[in-house]
Amino acid sequence: MANIKPRVRIPRKAKAGEVVEIKSLIEHKMETGQRKGKDGNKIPRKIINRFECKFEGDLVFASDWHPAISANPYLAFHMRAEKTGEFEFKWIEDGGAEYVKKAKMTVS
Amino acid sequence: MTETQLTLSRRQALKGASAFALTLVAAGFLAPGAHADAAAVDAAIKKLVKGTPEEGKIKMDLPQIAENGNTVPVAFEVESPMSKDDYVKTVHLFAEGNPSPEVASFYFTPQSGMARASTRMRMAGTQNVVVVAEMSNGKVYMAKQQVKVTIGGCGG
Numbered sequence: 001m002a003n004i005k006p007r008v009r010i011p012r013k014a015k016a017g018e019v020v021e022i023k024s025l026i027e028h029k030m031e032t033g034q035r036k037g038k039d040g041n042k043i044p045r046k047i048i049n050r051f052e053c054k055f056e057g058d059l060v061f062a063s064d065w066h067p068a069i070s071a072n073p074y075l076a077f078h079m080r081a082e083k084t085g086e087f088e089f090k091w092i093e094d095g096g097a098e099y100v101k102k103a104k105m106t107v108s
Numbered sequence: 109m110t111e112t113q114l115t116l117s118r119r120q121a122l123k124g125a126s127a128f129a130l131t132l133v134a135a136g137f138l139a140p141g142a143h144a145d146a147a148a149v150d151a152a153i154k155k156l157v158k159g160t161p162e163e164g165k166i167k168m169d170l171p172q173i174a175e176n177g178n179t180v181p182v183a184f185e186v187e188s189p190m191s192k193d194d195y196v197k198t199v200h201l202f203a204e205g206n207p208s209p210e211v212a213s214f215y216f217t218p219q220s221g222m223a224r225a226s227t228r229m230r231m232a233g234t235q236n237v238v239v240v241a242e243m244s245n246g247k248v249y250m251a252k253q254q255v256k257v258t259i260g261g262c263g264g
Contacts, residue, residue: 019221032230034207060219068203068211070179070228077214080190080221 004028006101008089013106014081022053022061023076026091026099032067048073048099050092056085081107144209149202149238152209153250156200157240161250166239168253174231177257182211183226186241186249190216196223198242205235233260 009023026048033045045067053061061077084107091099144152153161169183186196195218201211214225223241234256241249 062215064213066210077225078222
């Protein structure tokens, strides 16, 4: 699991009321469960099935993913900046493992 | 002389092995009945969404031709004021020609500011991509666009 690295890009500063873009990416194979290994057996499915974005503890955006999402899933979305605070981004893998990244944004 | 022969045979062995692996991939990819279709997408929509979808409000941003089906950029934007009492709640993404119709669901809040998202998806071949948006007032909108895929992204 050492190669699973979440990354996010947010503006560090924003004006109150501004809609900011948040870009996220996590390095993950997103094994579909459709592929067959060299032994002819199907490689079991292992994907990130949910992404959540919280700001100061409030869920502002979430997404459920199926195997049709590409490897190293990329996601860009928006949020209206109103106050200074901290984002918590969470990726949840099949089986329940979680990958978390935090980032702060200053709103003036 | 013996050495040359050895090298050759090793190379041939490698060649054989990779050809074997390719066959396996192709066999998995071409398995009959493994793909969804328009009807499967309709069924998936009915399962997730209440109400009959109307046209409009959705702008899709997809390539007309995708060279690599392993990673096709997809984006959408749903027209909405995104206020506390009028916003886009959920957007579902479906594919008509993949092994299963569901691709992703996106959950927005009034805090989102705009109902736009972009990601990258896998496509097994040329097919329609369907976007369904559920509004906070219960209305449902739908849009569809075809993407031509040169190399399918299913077998990997």
